Amino acid sequence: MATYEDLTPYEYLTPDEGTGRLVNVGWLGRGSRFGVGAPEPGLVEALLTLAAFRRAHVTRGHHLCELCERHPGQDALRVPFEPAEGGEVSLGNGEVHVPGPGGFVYAAPTLVAHYVDRHGYRPPADFSWNAIAAAKAHISTWEKAKRTLPVGAAVHGEVVERWTSGLVVSTRACPGAEGFVPAELYRPDGAAVAPKDFPRDGDPVEAVVTGHAERGRRILLRVGPA
Numbered sequence: 001m002a003t004y005e006d007l008t009p010y011e012y013l014t015p016d017e018g019t020g021r022l023v024n025v026g027w028l029g030r031g032s033r034f035g036v037g038a039p040e041p042g043l044v045e046a047l048l049t050l051a052a053f054r055r056a057h058v059t060r061g062h063h064l065c066e067l068c069e070r071h072p073g074q075d076a077l078r079v080p081f082e083p084a085e086g087g088e089v090s091l092g093n094g095e096v097h098v099p100g101p102g103g104f105v106y107a108a109p110t111l112v113a114h115y116v117d118r119h120g121y122r123p124p125a126d127f128s129w130n131a132i133a134a135a136k137a138h139i140s141t142w143e144k145a146k147r148t149l150p151v152g153a154a155v156h157g158e159v160v161e162r163w164t165s166g167l168v169v170s171t172r173a174c175p176g177a178e179g180f181v182p183a184e185l186y187r188p189d190g191a192a193v194a195p196k197d198f199p200r201d202g203d204p205v206e207a208v209v210t211g212h213a214e215r216g217r218r219i220l221l222r223v224g225p226a
């Protein structure tokens, strides 16, 4: 993985339009020199929260930690994290973006959670405080989503991502909260859907809340009228 000094301008992937000015934090590799110390209380959990639920610039491949002397196999680095889907979060295939002051945004590899936790890396203090605040904001968005969209509520949203397991849907009522339509509820009659009829990213979705998954923090939906 490319390594960069903290607080240098971001250049690893092309910044999204409208993301603002991206600044590097935590791009460590073999031979990197970095400050060490005890992390701010809650920082590791906050970084895992952002890696699990607010991942940006997702890549297909995985980077491994170059600071670890050896790796258990060449698989992605997976860290136990109870709130995430499957009870763990895999690090090394994306970034966490943390808004900083003055309109710029810190961009760190998701591995930053591991660097702090296992290698004593001490990120710039402002990054740490803002990461903790961003994780708290994510959790209150989720708590608010559960109150705003109880079971049975109608949801107007749009397709954000498509998986073989189902559709990820944005919800207009709760920006920042994620809805999920399991594949079997997208086809309530069990009939196969022809590929040409698959919804596309951005397609509108009218759905009803069927539950709330604490793991993965998703509002579960079925498509159709209330």
Ligand SMILES: [Zn+2]
Binding pocket: 065, 066, 067, 068, 114, 118, 119
């Ligand atoms: Zn490591």
